[in-house]
Amino acid sequence: MRTATRSRTTGETSVEVVIDLDGSGTTSCSTGIPFYDHMLDQLGRHGGFDLRVAATGDLHIDTHHTVEDVAITLGEAFREAVGDKAGIRRFASGVYPLDEALVEVALDISGRPFVAWDVAMPESLPLGTPAFDPQLTEHAVSSFATAAGLTLHVTGRAGRNVHHVIEATFKGLARCLRDAVRIDGRGGVPSTKGVL
Numbered sequence: 192m193r194t195a196t197r198s199r200t201t202g203e204t205s206v207e208v209v210i211d212l213d214g215s216g217t218t219s220c221s222t223g224i225p226f227y228d229h230m231l232d233q234l235g236r237h238g239g240f241d242l243r244v245a246a247t248g249d250l251h252i253d254t255h256h257t258v259e260d261v262a263i264t265l266g267e268a269f270r271e272a273v274g275d276k277a278g279i280r281r282f283a284s285g286v287y288p289l290d291e292a293l294v295e296v297a298l299d300i301s302g303r304p305f306v307a308w309d310v311a312m313p314e315s316l317p318l319g320t321p322a323f324d325p326q327l328t329e330h331a332v333s334s335f336a337t338a339a340g341l342t343l344h345v346t347g348r349a350g351r352n353v354h355h356v357i358e359a360t361f362k363g364l365a366r367c368l369r370d371a372v373r374i375d376g377r378g379g380v381p382s383t384k385g386v387l
Contacts, residue, residue: 195271214241237365266338283370287363292350310347
């Protein structure tokens with residue numbers, strides 16, 4: 192069973208994440224930041240993961256700490272759930288539209304964290320209440336990828352609506368994760384080193 196439960200408690204936040212990579216896309220995400228919950232829901236549903244996220248944080252200061260700590264905890268849980276990576280496809284990429292927005296995502300479950308981010312965020316007011324600052328998208332995705340041990344490239348190809356750009360990013364990441372963790376039947380770890 193490719194599942195994991197991870198928690199993180201600091202002076203700023205308390206986070207618990209439960210993930211099942213072989214689930215059905217059932218999600219329950221509660222961070223106190225409705226727009227972020229919506230994006231985490233996209234990650235679970237389009238990734239085909241069962242995902243539960245419960246977080247509380249110092250939202251009276253701003254949403255940064257909660258967004259970051261949830262992303263880190265989710266990345267750690269994902270990395271644990273993937274395990275030794277035996278039999279996975281490892282690589283995935285695609286170009287993902289949402290109306291006028293178009294985002295390209297390519298990733299490698301390499302165990303070597305690296306993020307290349309080239310997504311221009313259209314000018315926008317923060318989204319939701321409490322407010323999600325669109326500029327936090329890069330930080331959330333990068334924190335997740337680093338904790339998960341991913342090599343990740345995200346490139347914005349088009350987009351005028353900031354909600355669409357962010358959502359296309361999360362959906363694209365989800366679909367690539369779904370493809371990359373798929374067991375392809377070849378067995379063994381997909382690396383000449385024998386480990387990832």
